[in-house]
Amino acid sequence: MTHPGLEERYRKYIDAVNSGRLPEAAEFYHDQIQCNDKIFSRADFTNKILGFFSILMPDGQIEISNIVVDGDHLAARLLGTGTLAREWKGLKPGGDPVTFAEHAFYQLRDGRVAAVWSVVDLVG
Secondary structure, rough: OOOOOOHHHHHHHHHHHOOOOOOHOOEEEEEEEEEEEEEHHHHHHHHHHHHHHHOOOOEEEEEEEEEEEEEEEEEEEEEEEEEOOOOOOEEEOOOOOOOEEEEOOOOOOOEEEEEEEEEOOOOO
């Protein structure tokens, strides 16, 4: 099933994440979300995944580099930048801004994301 306006909705979702409006961003997700191999409630996903980004990099910003919509799937290559507020993956806080790429694949059900598979490029 094709979801009209999915790309526009996704762009609004990224804007909400960038602005720290996590409850608004969470509305993009289903009540239960599979993230890689784990199952989360929407509340847990918001706190543990979306909330972690805002705690890790309070000034963090995500830019959409590429986006593809195909039926009930959306794929995006995201570029993130921000200054670390805490240690992460061996990187120390308070230094130069960190840049990373994320490749995310989403599957929708009933107009909301039911599953997401995400890989963050720490090498680049």
